[in-house]
Amino acid sequence: MRLKIIAPIIAALALTPATAAADFAESPMLAAEVKEGYLPPVDQRLPRPPRVIDTGPGVYGGDLRIAMARARDTRLMTVYGYARLVGYDGGYNLVPDILESFETVDDKIFTFKLRKDHKWSDGHPFTTEDFRYWWEEMANNSDLSPLGPPVLLKVEGEVPKVEILDAQTIRFSWSKPNPFFLPALAGPRPPFIYRPAHYLKQFHKKYADPAELEAFIKKRRMRGWGPLHNSQDNLYDMDNPALPTLQPWFNTIRPPAQQFVFMRNPYFHRVDKAGNQLPYIDRVLMNISDGKLIPAKASAGEIDLQARNLFMSHFTFLKQSEEKEGFKTLLWDTSLGARIALYPNLHIADPGWREVFRNRDFRHALSLAIDREEINEVIYFGLAQPSNNTVLPQSPLFREEFQTKWAAFDLDRANALLDGMGLEKRDKDGVRLLPDGRRLEIVVETAGEETEQTDVLELVHDSWLDIGVKIFTRPSQREVFRNRVFAGETMMGVWFGANNGIVTANMSPEEFVPTRQDQYQWPKWGQYYQTEGQAGDAIDMPAAQELFDLFRRWQSASSQAERTEFWERILQINADETFTIGVVCCTKQPVVVMQNLKGVPEKAIYAWDPGAHFGIYLPDTFYFERP
């Protein structure tokens, strides 16, 4: 039995400043409100103990200007805020954040302890009642959750036993391990397994006054109380200013709007090491602009902090105005397993082509015939790295072989492989012929969103022609592209590689295993898993089946060593089989930061999961030198 106890250490660390209330300080903005009597003083607002962040002291005040492309992007503030039950620290270890502590037993029993006197942003206590409300009244209510509790909380169909031990303690337990649970809670889009019950009860049929509820449904033109409840309850989307939150800033503007104003949460549970309540910055102003205008706005000095909608192609443009407008452009590492990857569709409807694509030698030949160095120099200024679609060097699971196997530029070997498959016949243009006489012409489809993809394909086209494979590029539209892949109409697609290339053995290897329909190399196997066999096709290829078996074994593994072993085997199979053809990895993400904004790391990793973009670097600890 493996028992992890983190509680005593954390509690001991945190309790020291909590004993002396006078040690806590707060922003001048809130101090004024306390003086006027609108808010209780800071030591009554902070939980005991608060989470102490090893930073500071910073300077209070100021407005942080950021830009987003759509009104729906208010949800990014939940990502950036990164208040989670448990969260990753800078070294990608899971630490309690909203929780005071957590204990796990074999990944089967999870006991969470809340901080005492923790409060929602409206000042109402945050307790295990908020967990109970979600579990009993929402997740298990068919009007609100037609499909029952989220998949994450089911282990092979089994839902957890949820026990409320007291107002601060709650336990989730399964009979089999659920290794996905904690990483998901620390994710950029966590499953909110708690909700502000005191607020939502007014929309719940079981608790609300029927007449009031009816009137509200009418007023909001909703079709029943279920949709009404759902529309008011979006902890992730942050689109309901009335909904209390635990994040560092809360939204004050109802969408749609061109500017969203996020105010500091006076009850936020983190303090710096001097006892100053975080966040330092008073307000975050999110301006909604067309995505293509955001680089221009950044270069005009109208944005304090931005990474989203900025790409490598904007780098020189941004550099030009740095000095005049007083910002700097950082280059962060990204976590994509490959910036560009080709996805031969193993489920293509045409039987002739399907046989070709399912031949490992064919995929190897295509991979060998890509001049990755040239692509790196021409398109990425030499800043990227030739690579398969696999894990990145920063990952402890990385092996050079995974990255380079079948990825050297070797036309002779590629030609030999294709000849060996019996494709040696060529027509007068030098294009190979399939056994049934058709030309070896591959239509490569893109979602049509980035010219970068078509630029890369242009270079791939030339070297593939040298091995007798002709490609045509067909830009499409994202939904059309996906649906064509799913239907087996697309021969080959272009997309990013794995989302998370910086994995540890404890993170799920699902990206390298047929588990999702939107894995463009094997959509039907993924669909089969996702729908529990109701749609899609069962796996009918030994290598893929082995991947899936390893995934299952990883899931029920009981030690880190075992997990590492299964992970490595999965990566090895991917490298051996070249299911996806990665082109380059390790591209950079430009990050624009105003010179006077402090606390933003110069070198960092820009990643969605794990990382939550800026979230893992705790934007509540960023501050303006002179607000």
Added chain:
Amino acid sequence: MFRYIIHRLLLMIPTLLAVSAIVFIIIQLPPGDYLETLIAEMASRGEAVDQNQIEALRRAYGLDKTPVEQYFSWLFGLLQGDFGWSFEHNRPVSELIGQRILLTFVVTFSTIAFIWIVSFVIGTYVATRQYSVSDHVATLIGYLGLATPNFLLALVLMYLANQWFDTSIGGIMDDQYRNAPWSLDKMLSVLEHLWIPVIVIGTSGTAGMIRRLRANLLDELQKQYVVTGRAKGLAPRKLLWKYPLRMALNPFIADIGSILPEVISGSAVVAVVLNLDITGRMLLDALRAQDMFLAGSFLMFLALLVVIGTLLSDLALAALDPRIRLSGGTTR
């Protein structure tokens, strides 16, 4: 006349019904629906999708029903003043459109005023100086305005405004006024930004209008009554103002019907490029996201504008020009 108006109003009903069916079919043409768009977008960023939320939405808004059933439920909603639900914004459509109308009207009416004033002045000027240097110059500029893509002109002007006057990039006002109550500073900020879309949207309309006014006026100037007036010693300017110019004003009135929806929908691309918070941009976003009730309601709104605009311009024409009488319309 009264019978004519009634007749026209009754004709609107089948017209709008037909439009509603076409609108609905066009919105449904792309594969998938809003929820699939949403799933695709989130999946592309690695975000997990809350299947429960999707399923609840699908059931609540009848997306699991057949398109025909969806159409009729939408149509009956429209008849009762319920424009449906915007998935993208998570609010009733009726709450959304209203918010945008004010700024849309500011932009639209400024643009129409711009078109009218510029083309009236230039059109009159060049018609009285046919084939002179100024005529050719004005013609050239007019054609340039017509030929330059709006989005390009918008980008260039936006860049220049930022470089020369330090106007903020995009938007109809500076960012700090976006949620502020109306004040003198806020109005000045709007004016500072307004001229770009007005010029951009206006230029293409102006070119056509100048040509029409010029052609009409040239026709009139050669007519007998003008020659007579001139021969009798009427001052040239007074002659021009009093008779031929009035006759040549027809296109200004006749175009009301098409100019209203044209300016509102034609400004969509400009609104996107310039990041203007007006209806055209919202329509485009709604179409892209397959937010069908929002897009559908917008398109119906535009169709209604065309129908009403045409009626108004016909009535105004009849009032302005005694030669146009509409009695034939009812008997035909």
